[in-house]
Amino acid sequence: MIESLLIANRGEIARRIIRTAKRLGIRTIAVYSEADAGMPFVLEADEAVNVGPANPAQSYRNTEAILAAAKSTGAQAIHPGYGFLSENADFARTVAANGLIWVGPSAEAITAMGDKINARNLMAAAGVPVAPGTEDPAATVESAIEAATSIGYPVMVKAAAGGGGMGMQVANDEAALRTEYEKVRTFAERMFGDGSVLIERYFPRVRHVEVQILGLADGRVIALSERECSVQRRNQKLVEEAPSPAVSPELRARFLAAAVKAGEAVGYRNAGTVECLLDPATGEFFFLEMNTRLQVEHPITELIHGLDLVEEQLRIASGEAPTFDPAALTSTGHAIELRVNAEDPKRFLPGPGKVATWVEPTGDGVRVDSGYAAGTTVTPNYDSLMAKLIVYGTDRADAIAKARTAVAGFEIVGPKNNLPFFAELLENDEFLSGDYDTGIVSRMR
Structure with a gap:
């Protein structure tokens, strides 16, 4: 070790x-x-x-x-x-x-998955479903329009080198595409040093579901479970839960098999995540991207499987076997993660400041992974994430009940925070039903 x-x-x-x-x-x-x-x-x-x-x-x-x-x-x-x-x-x-x-994974795997177009093509070749889109960068706005005409509007205009929900715009027609193409290309050049643009079909009602994979030291790639990540603002996640309320056992088997194929296609080692878009109307899912690192939301997978993913990462990097038998992996219960950010709960604009009071909730099934404490300062230099509030229950209803209590018991004074939004979400009928999609936050606002 x-x-x-x-x-x-x-x-x-x-x-x-x-x-x-x-x-x-x-x-x-x-x-x-x-x-x-x-x-x-x-x-x-x-x-x-x-x-x-x-x-x-x-x-x-x-x-x-x-x-x-x-x-x-x-x-x-x-x-x-x-x-x-x-x-x-x-x-x-x-x-x-x-x-x-x-x-972490090899530099070669990171490179292969770092470019969205290259990643799409690799996944398609490996038999992983991909959404209709361009196989090469749309070098000009005219080529983007040609691709969109073939794919069908609306389309998503993406920075090929982007990540974390950045560099993405929706175009509903040719006029909008002309505007959004230039906007994304310019943003991508400034942020990523690469102005390559991908055009992909946009699904107005879609769920964001991802699968945790581990590339083991012995060369095997295994898939643990899926996470639901559809509660988002500006294409960035706010809430995640595992398992997904939208995924049946049959669909889960297809998700996990595709994720293993994705990892095997690049000889993946260590922890990674295969992100997909799920069309709830048809049950079809499509590869979105692979994150070649540990995810922010890894704790919910840890809780339902009873694992420590950081320990598994360290064991893999050390050339050791995992702590569990991959052939006998099971999951129980339900876990939810709420990203507590230094931002206002209405428009989600950053609100940094000095932390005057910081009181974390406690109790059975409650976990807080925090970066701050009373007396520290949230500066504008870094991401607004202050803490992750994670709850585990026997089932989804139990986890939601524990989340309500934990949100009410989390006291932060100083920087703005989005705890009031979570209190609202946890009473929202659409969220409570489990039948929600990536548009839920905009409908709440």
């Missing part, structure tokens, strides 16, 4: 990784920016190294500073968490070239 681990991240995911590593007796090294000097993850690590100013480009994305920190502290391995450098193939390659263990 790895003996010393540098966590190239911050906030709640850094604390989450530190917690498992300490349980396994692994020495932990945190890296932090000047803005994060007093944060809980810095204090909880065995060692901590300042890697630069608040600007993430000069700290958490500063590969030279992070590698220097790893060398100076004698770190044996690097866990990237999610975001920042987690899906940076060049960084993964450089980590390995420096004799360090990369806790």
Whole structure:
């Protein structure tokens, strides 16, 4: 097993990784920016190294500073968490070239899945369902219009190199496509350094369902279970639950088989997620993308399976077998995760600030993965995620009841937060029915 681990991240995911590593007796090294000097993850690590100013480009994305920190502290391995450098193939390659263990998939797998068009084509060749769309980048607006005419409106205009719900716009007709194409192309060039654009069929009513996979050290790829991620704002997730209330045993078997094919197509190792769009009217699903890292919402999979996915990641990276028998994997109960963000609960605009009060809920089946505490400050430099409120119940109704109580018991004073939105959602008839889709938040607003 790895003996010393540098966590190239911050906030709640850094604390989450530190917690498992300490349980396994692994020495932990945190890296932090000047803005994060007093944060809980810095204090909880065995060692901590300042890697630069608040600007993430000069700290958490500063590969030279992070590698220097790893060398100076004698770190044996690097866990990237999610975001920042987690899906940076060049960084993964450089980590390995420096004799360090990369806790994640190979640089080749990251590269293969990092471009949406390339990923679509690979998945189609492997027999994974993909939505009608372009096999090559739409190099001009005229080629985009030609593709959309063939596919049929409405279409989704996507940045091929995008991720996390960024660089996506819907076009209902040719006039809108002309506008959105230029908007996405310009955004993609600025944000990702790659202006390639993908045109894909847009499904007005669709559910977002994903499958957790693990590429084991012995070469096998296994699928654990699916997660429902349809409660979104601006194409970014707010609430996830497992299992999905929309997935039957027959559909689950198809989802998991497709996810295994996806992982095998790129020789996947470590934790990853195969994201799909599900048409609730037909039961058809289509590959959306593969996230080559640990997901924000991994705790709900942990709870229904009784696993620690960070431990499984570390075991795979160490060349060890998993803690469970893949042939006898079972799941029980229902889990829900609520992303507690520093944003107003109506328009979801950022609301950073100093935390005056921070009281986390407790109780049976309640888990809080938090990055902040009273006296810390949510700055505008990073993602607005402050904590993940996770609940586990015997069934969906029980989990929802526990979520209501936990939301009411979570007290945050200082930065704005979206807890009032969750209180509203957990009383919403559409959500309670389980028959909802990615438009639920807009219908609530």
